[in-house]
Protein backbone atom coordinates (compact mmCIF):
# COMPACT_ATOMS: atom_id res chain seq x y z
CA UNK A 1 0.00 0.00 0.00
CA UNK A 2 1.37 3.48 -0.83
CA UNK A 3 2.48 5.52 2.15
CA UNK A 4 0.55 8.66 1.29
CA UNK A 5 -3.17 9.04 0.52
CA UNK A 6 -4.02 9.13 -3.19
CA UNK A 7 -5.34 12.72 -3.11
CA UNK A 8 -2.14 14.00 -1.54
CA UNK A 9 -0.06 12.21 -4.17
CA UNK A 10 -2.22 13.74 -6.90
CA UNK A 11 -1.65 17.31 -5.66
CA UNK A 12 2.07 16.62 -5.36
CA UNK A 13 2.21 15.26 -8.89
CA UNK A 14 0.47 18.34 -10.30
CA UNK A 15 2.65 20.77 -8.32
CA UNK A 16 5.74 18.84 -9.38
CA UNK A 17 4.94 19.56 -13.04
CA UNK A 18 5.53 23.29 -12.45
CA UNK A 19 8.94 24.74 -13.31
CA UNK A 20 11.44 24.74 -10.48
CA UNK A 21 9.31 22.55 -8.20
CA UNK A 22 11.08 19.34 -7.27
CA UNK A 23 9.60 16.37 -5.44
CA UNK A 24 10.54 17.71 -2.00
CA UNK A 25 9.10 21.18 -2.64
CA UNK A 26 5.90 19.67 -4.03
CA UNK A 27 5.64 17.55 -0.89
CA UNK A 28 6.10 20.55 1.41
CA UNK A 29 3.53 22.60 -0.49
CA UNK A 30 0.94 19.81 -0.52
CA UNK A 31 1.40 19.15 3.19
CA UNK A 32 1.12 22.88 3.94
CA UNK A 33 -2.15 23.08 2.00
CA UNK A 34 -3.55 20.10 3.82
CA UNK A 35 -2.60 21.54 7.20
CA UNK A 36 -3.89 25.04 6.26
CA UNK A 37 -7.35 23.56 5.80
CA UNK A 38 -10.26 23.85 3.43
CA UNK A 39 -10.43 27.65 3.37
CA UNK A 40 -6.90 27.97 1.97
CA UNK A 41 -7.53 25.13 -0.49
CA UNK A 42 -10.73 26.79 -1.72
CA UNK A 43 -8.97 30.13 -2.18
CA UNK A 44 -6.22 28.48 -4.23
CA UNK A 45 -8.73 26.52 -6.27
CA UNK A 46 -10.69 29.68 -7.10
CA UNK A 47 -7.56 31.65 -7.99
CA UNK A 48 -6.35 28.92 -10.36
CA UNK A 49 -9.82 28.65 -11.91
CA UNK A 50 -9.85 32.40 -12.61
CA UNK A 51 -6.48 32.09 -14.32
CA UNK A 52 -7.86 30.01 -17.17
CA UNK A 53 -11.23 31.77 -17.26
CA UNK A 54 -10.14 35.41 -17.12
CA UNK A 55 -6.64 35.75 -18.54
CA UNK A 56 -6.69 36.23 -22.28
CA UNK A 57 -4.18 37.07 -24.98
CA UNK A 58 -3.83 40.61 -26.33
CA UNK A 59 -5.00 40.69 -29.97
CA UNK A 60 -2.20 43.13 -30.79
CA UNK A 61 0.94 41.76 -29.18
CA UNK A 62 0.08 38.35 -27.72
CA UNK A 63 0.86 39.37 -24.11
CA UNK A 64 -1.51 38.49 -21.25
CA UNK A 65 -4.59 40.65 -20.77
CA UNK A 66 -7.73 40.83 -18.66
CA UNK A 67 -9.62 41.19 -21.91
CA UNK A 68 -9.13 43.42 -24.95
CA UNK A 69 -5.90 45.18 -25.77
CA UNK A 70 -3.18 44.87 -23.07
CA UNK A 71 -2.05 47.79 -20.85
CA UNK A 72 1.19 48.19 -22.85
CA UNK A 73 -0.55 48.61 -26.21
CA UNK A 74 -3.21 50.85 -24.64
CA UNK A 75 -0.63 53.15 -23.08
CA UNK A 76 -0.47 56.38 -25.14
CA UNK A 77 2.97 57.15 -23.71
CA UNK A 78 4.67 54.07 -25.23
CA UNK A 79 7.01 54.66 -28.17
CA UNK A 80 5.20 53.20 -31.19
CA UNK A 81 8.28 53.35 -33.40
CA UNK A 82 9.95 50.48 -31.50
CA UNK A 83 8.81 46.85 -31.57
CA UNK A 84 10.58 44.25 -29.46
CA UNK A 85 10.02 40.65 -30.62
CA UNK A 86 10.21 38.14 -27.77
CA UNK A 87 9.63 34.45 -27.36
CA UNK A 88 7.00 34.41 -24.63
CA UNK A 89 5.01 36.55 -22.22
CA UNK A 90 7.54 35.96 -19.42
CA UNK A 91 10.13 37.85 -21.49
CA UNK A 92 7.83 40.89 -21.60
CA UNK A 93 7.60 40.74 -17.81
CA UNK A 94 11.42 40.49 -17.57
CA UNK A 95 11.96 43.53 -19.82
CA UNK A 96 9.28 45.56 -18.06
CA UNK A 97 10.81 44.70 -14.70
CA UNK A 98 14.27 45.67 -15.95
CA UNK A 99 12.85 49.05 -17.01
CA UNK A 100 14.26 51.42 -19.59
CA UNK A 101 12.39 50.13 -22.66
CA UNK A 102 9.33 52.17 -23.62
CA UNK A 103 8.39 50.64 -26.97
CA UNK A 104 5.91 47.90 -27.86
CA UNK A 105 6.26 44.12 -27.94
CA UNK A 106 5.35 41.17 -30.11
CA UNK A 107 5.16 37.78 -28.39
CA UNK A 108 5.96 34.92 -30.78
CA UNK A 109 4.75 32.13 -28.55
CA UNK A 110 7.90 30.02 -28.96
CA UNK A 111 10.96 29.65 -31.16
CA UNK A 112 11.53 27.93 -34.47
CA UNK A 113 12.80 24.42 -33.98
CA UNK A 114 12.92 21.80 -36.73
CA UNK A 115 13.85 19.23 -34.08
CA UNK A 116 10.74 19.90 -32.01
CA UNK A 117 8.62 20.37 -35.11
CA UNK A 118 7.99 24.09 -34.54
CA UNK A 119 7.59 25.86 -37.88
CA UNK A 120 6.77 29.52 -38.65
CA UNK A 121 3.05 28.71 -38.86
CA UNK A 122 3.10 27.58 -35.24
CA UNK A 123 4.31 30.98 -34.05
CA UNK A 124 2.63 34.39 -34.17
CA UNK A 125 4.77 35.39 -37.16
CA UNK A 126 1.99 36.16 -39.63
CA UNK A 127 0.54 38.48 -37.02
CA UNK A 128 3.90 40.21 -36.64
CA UNK A 129 3.99 40.91 -40.38
CA UNK A 130 0.37 42.12 -40.40
CA UNK A 131 1.37 44.57 -37.73
CA UNK A 132 4.43 45.80 -39.61
CA UNK A 133 2.66 46.12 -42.92
CA UNK A 134 -0.43 47.87 -41.60
CA UNK A 135 -0.83 51.28 -43.22
CA UNK A 136 -0.94 53.08 -39.87
CA UNK A 137 2.19 51.31 -38.59
CA UNK A 138 4.75 53.71 -37.11
CA UNK A 139 7.30 50.99 -36.40
CA UNK A 140 10.81 52.08 -37.43
CA UNK A 141 12.91 49.56 -35.53
CA UNK A 142 12.32 45.87 -34.78
CA UNK A 143 14.44 44.50 -31.95
CA UNK A 144 14.82 40.73 -32.25
CA UNK A 145 15.05 39.79 -28.59
CA UNK A 146 14.91 36.02 -28.84
CA UNK A 147 17.17 34.25 -26.37
CA UNK A 148 20.89 33.71 -27.11
CA UNK A 149 20.50 30.01 -27.95
CA UNK A 150 20.66 27.95 -31.14
CA UNK A 151 16.88 28.13 -31.58
CA UNK A 152 16.71 31.80 -30.57
CA UNK A 153 19.42 32.72 -33.08
CA UNK A 154 17.79 30.64 -35.82
CA UNK A 155 14.47 32.39 -35.17
CA UNK A 156 16.11 35.82 -35.31
CA UNK A 157 17.94 34.97 -38.55
CA UNK A 158 14.72 33.68 -40.13
CA UNK A 159 12.79 36.81 -39.13
CA UNK A 160 15.59 39.09 -40.33
CA UNK A 161 15.54 37.40 -43.73
CA UNK A 162 11.77 37.66 -44.02
CA UNK A 163 11.83 41.31 -42.99
CA UNK A 164 14.68 42.33 -45.27
CA UNK A 165 12.31 43.90 -47.80
CA UNK A 166 10.45 45.92 -45.18
CA UNK A 167 11.38 49.47 -44.42
CA UNK A 168 12.41 48.88 -40.79
CA UNK A 169 15.71 48.88 -38.94
CA UNK A 170 16.54 45.42 -37.57
CA UNK A 171 18.52 44.99 -34.39
CA UNK A 172 19.50 42.10 -32.16
CA UNK A 173 20.22 42.28 -28.42
CA UNK A 174 23.86 42.89 -27.53
CA UNK A 175 26.25 40.57 -25.77
CA UNK A 176 26.25 39.88 -22.07
CA UNK A 177 23.25 37.58 -21.90
CA UNK A 178 24.11 34.07 -20.74
CA UNK A 179 24.44 31.80 -23.79
CA UNK A 180 21.69 29.20 -23.93
CA UNK A 181 19.84 30.84 -21.04
CA UNK A 182 16.37 32.31 -21.24
CA UNK A 183 15.83 36.05 -20.91
CA UNK A 184 13.49 35.75 -17.97
CA UNK A 185 16.39 34.57 -15.79
CA UNK A 186 18.70 37.45 -16.71
CA UNK A 187 18.93 40.22 -14.13
CA UNK A 188 17.60 43.67 -14.90
CA UNK A 189 21.02 45.30 -15.33
CA UNK A 190 22.14 42.66 -17.85
CA UNK A 191 18.91 43.03 -19.82
CA UNK A 192 19.17 46.81 -19.92
CA UNK A 193 22.80 46.56 -21.09
CA UNK A 194 21.87 44.04 -23.79
CA UNK A 195 19.21 46.48 -24.96
CA UNK A 196 21.51 49.46 -25.03
CA UNK A 197 24.17 47.41 -26.81
CA UNK A 198 21.82 46.17 -29.52
CA UNK A 199 23.35 45.92 -32.95
CA UNK A 200 22.09 46.10 -36.50
CA UNK A 201 21.19 42.86 -38.27
CA UNK A 202 20.94 41.86 -41.87
Ligand SMILES: [Zn+2]
Nearest residue numbers: 058061070073
Ligand atom coordinates in the same frame (compact mmCIF):
# COMPACT_ATOMS: atom_id res chain seq x y z
ZN1 LIG B 1 -0.70 43.97 -26.29
